[in-house]
Amino acid sequence: MSKQEQVVVAVSGLTKGYSQGGANVAVLNGLKMSIRRGESVAILGVSGTGKSTLLNILGGIDPADSGQMSVEGQDIVKLDAEGLARYRREKVGFIFQFYNLIPTLTAVENVMTGWEAAGKPSNLGDKAARDILASLGLRDKLDRFPEQLSGGEQQRVAIARALVKRPAIVLADEPTGNLDPKTAAATTELLLEQARQFASALIIVTHNPSIGQHTDRTLVLRNGVLEEQQHAASAPEAYAA
Template identity: 45%
Template structure:
């Protein structure tokens, strides 16, 4: 063996290589029933879903089919009537409210349809907030947030508050905020709904990069056929159940 070969640095596994074959999100028998007057209304009925590390899954369905309810259950914002959700192997039902909050901060990124940015904070402060809540210093948190704002094309607007931003700009800040913690799972509710075609393409490119280089999994609720078709799998939610949709040309 040559000296050069012996002295070469050992291969450093990427996060994606370390997570190869890992199931990042798994749910079984997921059921959510609401009481409405004398009746029980079942929105989700024994639903099952498995998403691997680095995989991107789109969920489509008609309005009122339960897509947002599903996202809330997957993110631990609501508790199922029956069934189980596991993220990175952790059953959410085993976590109390405080522990669940800490788990969400470390493992789950959310992109809501209506942004939920804090009006009194600038774009960079909003994007950095999850890291500050975790306990990271303000300077380090904002440096990481600026890197994400740069990737979504919002660095020039970093010092502006939400009231000074357009709907599309606020959405890009929300996306940066969701990604700033390097989450295991990102849940997105119509993430490109307020974006022009060029900006939406940039967000898709960023998602492609993260899926390729990290173990982050994505679950994306959308009415946009082009956004859904860009993902690895498309699932349709109908009558409380998920069914996989065939790929075009398959």
């Protein structure tokens, strides 16, 4: 098996529930999934189905109640707090609907925070940040502050910050939710292109079925499990926010 075909994320029997009104409400119910290196997956589902919960578990933010989860062969379930913090810094890139850029830092400096958090050599951070921003079409915006950038440009900076450390897994939660349709489509394509280039496993959680037209696979979260879907855009009303 080539490096590109290796399974990066392997999940099986994942369960998660919450206490509500004295009863335990199951959100994830024996969920399983696997994602290869360089593969992109869109996860669709209506509000409240557990998409963000799944993302938080994959990102080492929240624990599962039971089940198995490994990333690049590392058993994430068994990590202690220190191990989870290291896992998030080194192996996970997060992209959110709200860009969460530091307003007092330039585009390059914002991207460098992702590089430095991963423990990469500080003397190489500036070049790495400039290179990835240039590849995302921001060569002339490197030293601008977030308030001087459009929404689409800010999200590209956020994408660069998540990807600059070349993470094993990239988790994107409604990454184009604040963008107009044209900008959203262009930004999605740039995200997919960069994730493939860095051979990161990309998971995009979204209400927007059109995202699935761009990713390698589309999964739908229903009743706590994931179902494969071939044509995500065929019934967009099922996933409206």
